[in-house]
Amino acid sequence: MVNASAGVGDTKRDRQVLICQNRTCLKQGSAAVLAKFLAVIRPNVTVIPTGCLGQCGSGPVVLLLPDKVWLHSVLQKDVPAIAERYCLKK
Numbered sequence: 001m002v003n004a005s006a007g008v009g010d011t012k013r014d015r016q017v018l019i020c021q022n023r024t025c026l027k028q029g030s031a032a033v034l035a036k037f038l039a040v041i042r043p044n045v046t047v048i049p050t051g052c053l054g055q056c057g058s059g060p061v062v063l064l065l066p067d068k069v070w071l072h073s074v075l076q077k078d079v080p081a082i083a084e085r086y087c088l089k090k
């Protein structure tokens with residue numbers, strides 16, 4: 001997991017969690033990461049399975065918008081802490 005940027009904790013803007021579901025990330029467990037995000041994220045945050053995000057060597061890759069926070073090598077077990085840190089939790 002990497003990166004933290006401005007805007008973290010801002011709950012007023014529309015939030016999106018993009019999770020790569022393309023080939024390489026799928027092999028690295030991105031389907032489980034997607035399922036875990038869907039389980040722990042609050043309803044007003046949109047979870048979007050995507051195609052390749054262009055960071056295949058560091059998957060599973062997650063992009064938090066609008067803050068443009070890139071997370072790499074995300075594991076299913078990391079998701080609750082990510083949701084907590086970025087104020088996405090139910």
Ligand code: FES
Nearest residue numbers: 020025053055056
């Ligand atoms: S396959 Fe996930 S970033 Fe390319």
